[in-house]
Amino acid sequence: LHAPRTPHAAMADWTDCLDFGISLAKQASEAVLTAFNRQKEVKLKSSPADLVTETDQRVEKMLISAIRKRYPQHRFIGEESVAAGEPLELTDRPTWIIDPIDGTVNFVHRFPFVAISIAFTVNKQTEFGIVYSCVEDKLFHAQRGRGAFLNGEPLHVSGQEDISRCVVVTEIGAERDDLALSTLTSNIFRLLKLPVHGVRALGTAAVDMCQVATGGADAYYHIGMHCWDIAASAIIVKEAGGVVTDTDEFDMMSRRVIAASSSSVANRISQVVRAFPCRRDCGGAPGANGGAAL
Ligand SMILES: Nc1ncnc2c1ncn2[C@@H]1O[C@H](CO)[C@@H](O)[C@H]1OP(=O)(O)O
Ligand SMILES: [Mg+2]
Numbered sequence: 597l598h599a600p601r602t603p604h605a606a607m608a609d610w611t612d613c614l615d616f617g618i619s620l621a622k623q624a625s626e627a628v629l630t631a632f633n634r635q636k637e638v639k640l641k642s643s644p645a646d647l648v649t650e651t652d653q654r655v656e657k658m659l660i661s662a663i664r665k666r667y668p669q670h671r672f673i674g675e676e677s678v679a680a681g682e683p684l685e686l687t688d689r690p691t692w693i694i695d696p697i698d699g700t701v702n703f704v705h706r707f708p709f710v711a712i713s714i715a716f717t718v719n720k721q722t723e724f725g726i727v728y729s730c731v732e733d734k735l736f737h738a739q740r741g742r743g744a745f746l747n748g749e750p751l752h753v754s755g756q757e758d759i760s761r762c763v764v765v766t767e768i769g770a771e772r773d774d775l776a777l778s779t780l781t782s783n784i785f786r787l788l789k790l791p792v793h794g795v796r797a798l799g800t801a802a803v804d805m806c807q808v809a810t811g812g813a814d815a816y817y818h819i820g821m822h823c824w825d826i827a828a829s830a831i832i833v834k835e836a837g838g839v840v841t842d843t844d845e846f847d848m849m850s851r852r853v854i855a856a857s858s859s860s861v862a863n864r865i866s867q868v869v870r871a872f873p874c875r876r877d878c879g880g881a882p883g884a885n886g887g888a889a890l
């Protein structure tokens with residue numbers, strides 16, 4: 597007798613991978629903290645504000661080689677691998693999306709918010725996300741359909757629906773051209789005029805977005821970041837009861853995101869904030885097959 601065939605991905609719950617990812621994030625955090633107070637050699641990437649250090653590269657290599665050893669069939673999208681010329685391609689295969697240090701400018705300056713961000717997708721759907729805020733020693737994680745947690749305690753968004761009572765987090769990013777800078781500053785101007793209670797930026801997209809999951813902030817938006825900056829924190833916000841959108845449906849490759857405590861706050865931010873053009877990380881038109889869903 598033959599049991600009915602169920603696709604492998606539908607059967608698996610990927611908890612094994614999640615546990616392994618958490619143990620690796622802890623190891624990676626030790627490496628980041630050891631280097632944190634030392635003098636760093638800094639190289640530039642796409643702009644004078646887009647930095648990389650030897651630690652970013654070493655931590656990413658350590659993570660990928662450990663995962664590859666245990667799961668030889670799995671694929672990777674890593675910030676520093678892509679910077680070194682690896683293709684950025686999301687397929688249906690199990691894929692680890694890694695930012696070895698989110699907040700490299702903070703790391704270089706010893707501004708105490710840096711994180712390791714690890715997301716895992718199957719069939720382009722995120723199964724879990726891990727964000728380890730190293731200096732704070734805060735481990736955020738979420739698994740699809742199973743809630744979001746900070747150091748093991750359940751997380752919930754604030755539920756705030758009134759934009760004028762919101763703390764909104766965003767990032768300044770690495771772009772320094774006139775169009776990007778004027779769009780960015782006028783977005784902040786328009787939000788402050790609504791008014792909102794405050795606008796904040798911690799310097800790490802992953803940790804910023806986790807603030808929405810804790811209820812410490814009510815919304816987050818960012819234009820220009822990459823999939824590895826937000827893939828893990830997006831599922832953490834969603835599992836904490838938040839809303840994660842683009843101008844339309846969330847697409848982690850679109851380089852735009854709004855995460856909010858409620859759909860009314862998300863809609864209000866999408867009415868106020870304008871995007872500047874960014875080349876997609878991968879895939880076709882927004883929402884097309886090459887994108888990725890939560
Ligand atoms: N081109 C870009 N535009 C906007 N944000 C970017 C960016 N590249 C990276 N980021 C991310 O935005 C935050 C800082 O503004 C960080 O999370 C940073 O990630 P990183 O430190 O891994 O490079
Ligand atoms: Mg990053």
Ligand SMILES: [Mg+2]
Nearest residue numbers: 675695697698
């Ligand atoms: Mg990084």
